[in-house]
Amino acid sequence: MHIPKHLARWSVITAAAGMSACTLFQQTPYQPYSAWGGGGYSETEVQPGLFLVRFTGNESTTPGRAADLALLRAADICLQRGKGYLRVGGLATKAVQSGYVPGATTSTVIPTGPDSPPVVTVTTLPPTMLYSPESGIAVTCTEGNQEGAWDANYLARAIRTRYSIT
Numbered sequence: 001m002h003i004p005k006h007l008a009r010w011s012v013i014t015a016a017a018g019m020s021a022c023t024l025f026q027q028t029p030y031q032p033y034s035a036w037g038g039g040g041y042s043e044t045e046v047q048p049g050l051f052l053v054r055f056t057g058n059e060s061t062t063p064g065r066a067a068d069l070a071l072l073r074a075a076d077i078c079l080q081r082g083k084g085y086l087r088v089g090g091l092a093t094k095a096v097q098s099g100y101v102p103g104a105t106t107s108t109v110i111p112t113g114p115d116s117p118p119v120v121t122v123t124t125l126p127p128t129m130l131y132s133p134e135s136g137i138a139v140t141c142t143e144g145n146q147e148g149a150w151d152a153n154y155l156a157r158a159i160r161t162r163y164s165i166t
Contacts, residue, residue, distance in 0.1 A: 041055045049141055
């Protein structure tokens with residue numbers, strides 16, 4: 001069976017668009033950062049016990065979820081180090097450009113008769129910029145409940161419950 005080239009090309013484009021749409025409609029899960037996985041968390045220990053934690057979401061992730069998952073990662077880091085509390089400084093969430101969907105123009109030609117010109121309809125869609133939320137936070141892990149410290153166990157449990165994360 002022979003498939004014309006233009007149909008084969010469109011089937012590949014349609015399949016690629018379908019796979020992209022699947023990731024667009026699901027919010028980024030709580031996972032280590034992966035460009036192919038649609039984002040996730042990352043951290044850097046910039047001084048002993050001081051971490052910069054970041055969570056990058058995809059286009060479907062809300063800014064609130066990105067901030068919460070950055071806080072969850074911060075709590076997990078402290079708990080993994082045997083520290084029950086954390087001090088949070090400078091939580092910030094911003095929108096970063098993460099993609100671009102080019103505009104499209106389609107034309108429809110409807111014949112009206114042998115002696116009449118056809119009706120031509122042209123539809124143009126503008127390009128779309130895609131934005132993703134990115135939250136960053138500075139965190140210090142502490143052992144005791146110092147003034148201004150947050151309970152890491154309580155914070156982690158509350159966020160996991162809210163988003164049904166196991």
